[in-house]
Amino acid sequence: MNTKKTILIVDDSELNRALLEDMLSADYDILEAENGLVASRIIQEHEMDICLMLLDIVMPVMDGFGLLKLMNKKGWIKHIPVIMISAETASTFMDKAYGLGAVEYISRPFDERTVRHRVDSNVILGEKQRDLSSRLAAQIYEKEKDNRLMIEILSHIVEFRNGESGLHVLHVHAITEFLLQQLAKTTDKYDLSPKRITLISNASALHDVGKITIPSEILNKEGKLTAEEYEIMKSHTLEGAKMLEDIPFRSSEPLIKESYEICRWHHERFDGSGYPDGLKGEEIPISAQVVALADVYDALTSRRVYKPSFPHEQAVNMILKGECGAFNPLLLDCFKSCHKELERKLKQVSFDDAAENDINNTLVRTLKNEGTEVSNRTIKLLEHERNRFKILSSLSREVIFEYNAVPEMITFSDWCAEFLGLPVTIYNPADSEFGKKVFAKKDFKDLIAKIKATSPENPSIIEKYLLDIKGAKTWCKVYVRTMWNDNDKPELEGAIGKIVDVNEEINEIKYLETEVEKDFRTGLLNYRAAKQRINDLLANAGKRKFALIMFDMDNLKQANDTRGHLFGDEVIEHIAKVARENTRDEDIVARIGGDEFIIFMEYKRSIEAQIKRIFKCLTQEFTDFKISVSMGIACTEGGITDYERLFARADTAAYAVKKSGKNAYRFYDETMKNILK
């Protein structure tokens, strides 16, 4: 196994990188980047492997300061010590670099001993820091776990006497936390920092601690309490508050203070109708208001000795209608808009998870505040995931890409890159071949806009685009799922996307569509399809001129009789072929019955010449058989713009031909009006 540590050298001059590499390669593995942007890509992939970075300042694309800023934004600066190497000796440069988190500054020309010494000592320092912070994390974890455990033991004692399952405390905790988080999103009226939300949620576990003083006959009485018993029951609020108040020397602890308020006032109501103090409106601390709502909701949806459990919807309605006392309208609004999610969340609550989640949250937050790294484990996991993703995507032979929001770049697996004929990493994709050629420019813009419009709650996009894959225009579905960081206000980190070729699917549909429209013997359009298309054209005709030509064969019977039915079929197919060959692609040619055909075509000045040619071609000999057709033509020029009337006229004209000796063509004119009568 390779146990060498890795150093990233970022310098635009290859010679300088080579010099440094030469000095360090005996003891370290070296990664190189020629500018800040390339370096950021490498860090993203190897964050946990890189134990130190040597960074130049003046570089193209993204300079050293740009990279340092990015490292701050991404939190990398906490893991990776940065030594600046530059010929700039101005103190403003040094100050700026130190200000952005660089640990050392080596000025050019550097000598081997200095470089090696500083690199070695900073690597060791970094190791120690990492070791310490993981120990710190472990300690905080243990401490928090113990704290939570004590609170849980206490509250379970209460519930045990109460004959409740113990889930009540967890539920109230979860509901309180969730409601407070939602409330913090909708208003900044209350001081609801993440830290305070955790504090209140933890304190909520103690809301019924005063019940320990209530005789269990009353506590667990089935049926209605007498007035006197009810008064005793109500005293659990003041008793609980008193117990907390009496804790020696600790009354100023925030947890005790929050717990006190919750114990005392979680039965107060917004209109002043609650107990024990009859506080009104915002006189009731927000902590107690939220716990009160959580308590009521969980009581409604749980079975108690004196009542069955209500389903979620009913409980929500009862609360919103004020059947369980008045609550802060702001809080009710918030509850109303998030109760569905709340229901989902509560289904996931179980004993272990709750504690674990909470402790991890505290841990992450504490460490964040302490300014140390989050958790090495998380990053390791992330890296592991990324590798898995890479392997899977190269195995699946699907075009999968990763989009990174800041700095903007797109990465493919090796296989995908080769398949698309693009590099593995594309910086500034909107200006790359991927964003301008594979995607049409406006499609790519559209996709990025859609990515930016997603949210952590709705992170998925499915869109269809016509892509250019190695020169072939292909309809593709693009599936994208965006990823968000877990800041209080989540920011877009990037997205994973998949491109699926749906060209075949679409071609198949198109094929089926045209199949449906076809006359199966001749391959021409059938009557229905032709009529549909003609109507479409007529509807948008404007000043364009069209002619409808209708013809049938005069002597099909003769063909069948003298040379057999197979020959009759051949003649029909021949006529179809001739009709198709003598018209343009945009003209409509259809067989509408046994030996009846129509042609619908646009013309500019006169159509007579075309008609004459078509007629002549149709009526030539086919394997010694002289074909005869009667053809009638109707034009839109006379102001006829609907298919039915146009067809009737063409049909009439054809009929007129039949009556006057067949095998000719005639245009419809008014004199034919009465011919059918």
Add this chain to the structure above:
Amino acid sequence: MTVEECYEVMKGDYQDVLSRLRTDERIKKFLIKVLSDPSFAQLCSAMESKNMEEAFRAAHTLKGVCKNMSITNLAYSASNLTEALRGRQEYGEDLEPLLKKVKKDYALTMACIQML
């Protein structure tokens, strides 16, 4: 020509580079890399197209490379040009003598290295 002689002719600081890179062999290895370093060519073409920002970067890199190799003479003239280009938006005639000096020193340096 020995490495030391080479430094003498191209007006570099042999003692300095030796103290940092320690062996003649290594110094030679990197001197040869200087031959293929693109920053001088980049500097010339950026000056020609009057792209001041790029010219600054190239001059700066050239200076860094020379400093690393203790090619004092060229490092000095490249440094002068770098400073004249720093923060500059527009080309001016005053840059020409500085560029000319860099070109002259560069030619000398290359000739010396090639004789190694």
